[in-house]
Amino acid sequence: MPKIVVDVMPKAELLDPQGKAVAGALARLGNDTFSGVRVGKRFELTVDGPVDEAVLASVREIADELLSNSVIEDVVGITVVDGNGAHSAAASGALA
Amino acid sequence: MPKIVVDVMPKAELLDPQGKAVAGALARLGNDTFSGVRVGKRFELTVDGPVDEAVLASVREIADELLSNSVIEDVVGITVVDGNGAHSAAASGALA
Numbered sequence: 001m002p003k004i005v006v007d008v009m010p011k012a013e014l015l016d017p018q019g020k021a022v023a024g025a026l027a028r029l030g031n032d033t034f035s036g037v038r039v040g041k042r043f044e045l046t047v048d049g050p051v052d053e054a055v056l057a058s059v060r061e062i063a064d065e066l067l068s069n070s071v072i073e074d075v076v077g078i079t080v081v082d083g084n085g086a087h088s089a090a091a092s093g094a095l096a
Numbered sequence: 097m098p099k100i101v102v103d104v105m106p107k108a109e110l111l112d113p114q115g116k117a118v119a120g121a122l123a124r125l126g127n128d129t130f131s132g133v134r135v136g137k138r139f140e141l142t143v144d145g146p147v148d149e150a151v152l153a154s155v156r157e158i159a160d161e162l163l164s165n166s167v168i169e170d171v172v173g174i175t176v177v178d179g180n181g182a183h184s185a186a187a188s189g190a191l192a
Contacts, residue, residue: 001131007138022139025162033151035097036142042103043118046132055129066121 002047004059007077008068009040040076043067051080098143100155103173104164105136136172139163147176 010016018039026034045062047055056078063075106112114135122130141158143151152174159171 009138009140019139022162026158029162031154031158033143033154034141035144036140038140040138040140042105042136042138043115044105044132044134044136045130047129048131058127058129062122062127066118066125 002051003081004045004047004051004055005077005079005081006043006045006059006063006067006075007040007079008043008063008073009038009076011072011074014072040073041067056080098147099177100141100143100147100151101173101175101177102139102141102155102159102163102171103136103175104139104159104169105134105172107168107170110168136169137163152176 010019016038019037022039023034023037026032026037043063045059059078060075063078064070068075106115112134115133118135119130119133122128122133139159141155155174156171159174160166164171
Protein backbone atom coordinates (compact mmCIF):
# COMPACT_ATOMS: atom_id res chain seq x y z
CA MET A 1 0.00 0.00 0.00
CA PRO A 2 1.30 3.46 -0.81
CA LYS A 3 2.60 5.62 1.99
CA ILE A 4 2.83 9.36 2.17
CA VAL A 5 5.72 10.72 4.19
CA VAL A 6 5.34 14.15 5.79
CA ASP A 7 8.50 15.74 7.17
CA VAL A 8 8.19 18.45 9.80
CA MET A 9 11.16 20.43 11.14
CA PRO A 10 11.46 23.19 13.73
CA LYS A 11 11.72 26.59 12.05
CA ALA A 12 15.31 27.55 11.17
CA GLU A 13 15.24 30.71 13.27
CA LEU A 14 14.18 28.92 16.45
CA LEU A 15 16.36 27.14 18.97
CA ASP A 16 16.07 23.37 18.82
CA PRO A 17 16.98 21.97 22.25
CA GLN A 18 16.81 18.33 21.09
CA GLY A 19 19.18 19.08 18.23
CA LYS A 20 21.51 20.99 20.55
CA ALA A 21 21.57 17.98 22.90
CA VAL A 22 22.52 15.63 20.05
CA ALA A 23 25.19 18.07 18.81
CA GLY A 24 26.57 18.30 22.36
CA ALA A 25 26.67 14.51 22.65
CA LEU A 26 28.54 14.26 19.34
CA ALA A 27 31.06 16.86 20.51
CA ARG A 28 31.60 15.01 23.79
CA LEU A 29 32.21 11.81 21.82
CA GLY A 30 34.96 13.60 19.88
CA ASN A 31 33.06 13.92 16.60
CA ASP A 32 33.50 17.37 15.03
CA THR A 33 32.33 16.56 11.49
CA PHE A 34 28.95 18.19 11.99
CA SER A 35 28.34 21.86 12.57
CA GLY A 36 24.71 21.51 13.53
CA VAL A 37 21.95 19.04 14.27
CA ARG A 38 18.22 19.65 14.13
CA VAL A 39 15.57 17.15 15.11
CA GLY A 40 12.16 17.05 13.51
CA LYS A 41 9.36 14.60 12.95
CA ARG A 42 8.55 12.15 10.20
CA PHE A 43 4.97 10.99 9.72
CA GLU A 44 4.12 7.98 7.58
CA LEU A 45 0.49 7.93 6.48
CA THR A 46 -0.63 4.66 4.91
CA VAL A 47 -3.21 5.23 2.19
CA ASP A 48 -6.02 2.83 1.34
CA GLY A 49 -6.20 2.82 -2.43
CA PRO A 50 -4.45 4.99 -5.02
CA VAL A 51 -2.85 8.35 -4.29
CA ASP A 52 -4.54 10.99 -6.40
CA GLU A 53 -4.61 14.78 -6.31
CA ALA A 54 -7.49 14.80 -3.79
CA VAL A 55 -5.53 12.63 -1.37
CA LEU A 56 -2.46 14.84 -1.77
CA ALA A 57 -4.54 17.96 -1.14
CA SER A 58 -5.97 16.35 1.97
CA VAL A 59 -2.45 15.42 3.15
CA ARG A 60 -1.26 19.00 2.63
CA GLU A 61 -4.13 20.28 4.76
CA ILE A 62 -3.52 17.68 7.49
CA ALA A 63 0.21 18.44 7.43
CA ASP A 64 -0.42 22.14 7.96
CA GLU A 65 -3.19 21.87 10.52
CA LEU A 66 -2.73 18.66 12.46
CA LEU A 67 0.83 17.37 12.04
CA SER A 68 2.71 20.64 12.44
CA ASN A 69 2.44 23.66 14.66
CA SER A 70 2.93 26.51 12.20
CA VAL A 71 4.15 28.86 14.95
CA ILE A 72 7.29 26.82 15.56
CA GLU A 73 7.48 24.24 12.75
CA ASP A 74 7.64 24.03 8.97
CA VAL A 75 6.40 21.21 6.76
CA VAL A 76 9.58 20.60 4.73
CA GLY A 77 8.46 17.71 2.57
CA ILE A 78 5.53 15.61 1.42
CA THR A 79 6.67 12.52 -0.46
CA VAL A 80 4.74 9.59 -1.87
CA VAL A 81 6.45 6.24 -1.33
CA ASP A 82 4.94 3.15 -2.94
CA GLY A 83 4.62 -0.21 -1.25
CA ASN A 84 8.06 -1.30 -2.44
CA GLY A 85 9.82 1.63 -0.82
CA ALA A 86 10.56 3.43 -4.11
CA HIS A 87 9.92 7.15 -4.13
CA SER A 88 7.53 8.18 -6.87
CA ALA A 89 5.65 11.47 -6.94
CA ALA A 90 7.02 14.09 -4.62
CA ALA A 91 6.26 17.52 -3.36
CA SER A 92 9.49 17.85 -1.46
CA GLY A 93 11.64 20.83 -0.62
CA ALA A 94 10.70 23.85 1.44
CA LEU A 95 6.94 24.06 1.22
CA ALA A 96 6.47 26.82 3.73
CA MET B 97 26.39 23.47 3.23
CA PRO B 98 25.41 19.86 2.65
CA LYS B 99 23.01 18.22 5.04
CA ILE B 100 22.57 14.56 5.82
CA VAL B 101 19.07 13.50 6.74
CA VAL B 102 18.64 10.45 8.96
CA ASP B 103 15.12 9.02 9.25
CA VAL B 104 14.26 6.87 12.24
CA MET B 105 10.92 5.06 12.62
CA PRO B 106 9.49 2.83 15.33
CA LYS B 107 9.80 -0.83 14.37
CA ALA B 108 6.83 -2.08 12.32
CA GLU B 109 5.93 -4.79 14.85
CA LEU B 110 5.70 -2.37 17.78
CA LEU B 111 2.77 -0.25 18.82
CA ASP B 112 3.23 3.44 18.10
CA PRO B 113 1.08 5.42 20.54
CA GLN B 114 1.86 8.78 18.88
CA GLY B 115 0.79 7.40 15.51
CA LYS B 116 -2.35 5.89 17.03
CA ALA B 117 -3.21 9.29 18.52
CA VAL B 118 -2.85 11.01 15.15
CA ALA B 119 -4.90 8.27 13.43
CA GLY B 120 -7.58 8.68 16.11
CA ALA B 121 -7.65 12.44 15.61
CA LEU B 122 -8.03 11.99 11.83
CA ALA B 123 -10.91 9.57 12.36
CA ARG B 124 -12.64 11.99 14.77
CA LEU B 125 -12.29 14.73 12.14
CA GLY B 126 -14.08 12.48 9.64
CA ASN B 127 -11.06 11.63 7.50
CA ASP B 128 -10.96 7.94 6.59
CA THR B 129 -8.45 8.11 3.73
CA PHE B 130 -5.60 6.73 5.83
CA SER B 131 -5.44 3.26 7.30
CA GLY B 132 -2.48 3.92 9.53
CA VAL B 133 -0.16 6.59 10.83
CA ARG B 134 3.29 6.11 12.32
CA VAL B 135 5.41 8.85 13.79
CA GLY B 136 9.19 8.78 13.72
CA LYS B 137 12.09 11.20 13.86
CA ARG B 138 14.00 13.12 11.26
CA PHE B 139 17.53 14.31 12.05
CA GLU B 140 19.27 16.91 9.89
CA LEU B 141 23.04 16.89 10.36
CA THR B 142 24.83 19.85 8.77
CA VAL B 143 28.26 18.87 7.48
CA ASP B 144 31.27 21.19 7.37
CA GLY B 145 32.92 20.49 4.05
CA PRO B 146 32.28 17.79 1.47
CA VAL B 147 30.38 14.58 2.12
CA ASP B 148 32.70 11.65 1.39
CA GLU B 149 32.57 7.96 2.22
CA ALA B 150 34.20 8.53 5.62
CA VAL B 151 31.51 11.04 6.60
CA LEU B 152 28.77 8.67 5.44
CA ALA B 153 30.31 5.81 7.43
CA SER B 154 30.42 8.04 10.48
CA VAL B 155 26.77 9.03 9.95
CA ARG B 156 25.75 5.37 9.69
CA GLU B 157 27.49 4.64 12.99
CA ILE B 158 25.93 7.68 14.69
CA ALA B 159 22.50 6.76 13.30
CA ASP B 160 22.72 3.25 14.73
CA GLU B 161 24.25 4.12 18.08
CA LEU B 162 23.18 7.62 19.03
CA LEU B 163 20.13 8.65 16.97
CA SER B 164 18.13 5.45 17.20
CA ASN B 165 17.36 2.89 19.86
CA SER B 166 17.79 -0.38 18.01
CA VAL B 167 15.49 -2.20 20.44
CA ILE B 168 12.46 -0.21 19.34
CA GLU B 169 13.50 1.78 16.25
CA ASP B 170 14.88 1.26 12.76
CA VAL B 171 17.00 3.67 10.74
CA VAL B 172 14.93 3.75 7.54
CA GLY B 173 16.92 6.23 5.50
CA ILE B 174 20.16 8.18 5.25
CA THR B 175 19.99 10.80 2.51
CA VAL B 176 22.43 13.50 1.46
CA VAL B 177 20.78 16.82 0.64
CA ASP B 178 22.94 19.60 -0.79
CA GLY B 179 22.69 23.24 0.20
CA ASN B 180 20.08 23.92 -2.46
CA GLY B 181 17.71 21.28 -1.17
CA ALA B 182 18.31 18.86 -4.05
CA HIS B 183 18.71 15.22 -3.09
CA SER B 184 21.97 13.79 -4.37
CA ALA B 185 23.60 10.64 -3.03
CA ALA B 186 21.30 8.45 -1.00
CA ALA B 187 21.38 5.32 1.07
CA SER B 188 17.65 5.22 1.53
CA GLY B 189 15.23 2.37 2.03
CA ALA B 190 15.16 -0.15 4.84
CA LEU B 191 18.70 -0.23 6.17
CA ALA B 192 18.00 -2.46 9.13
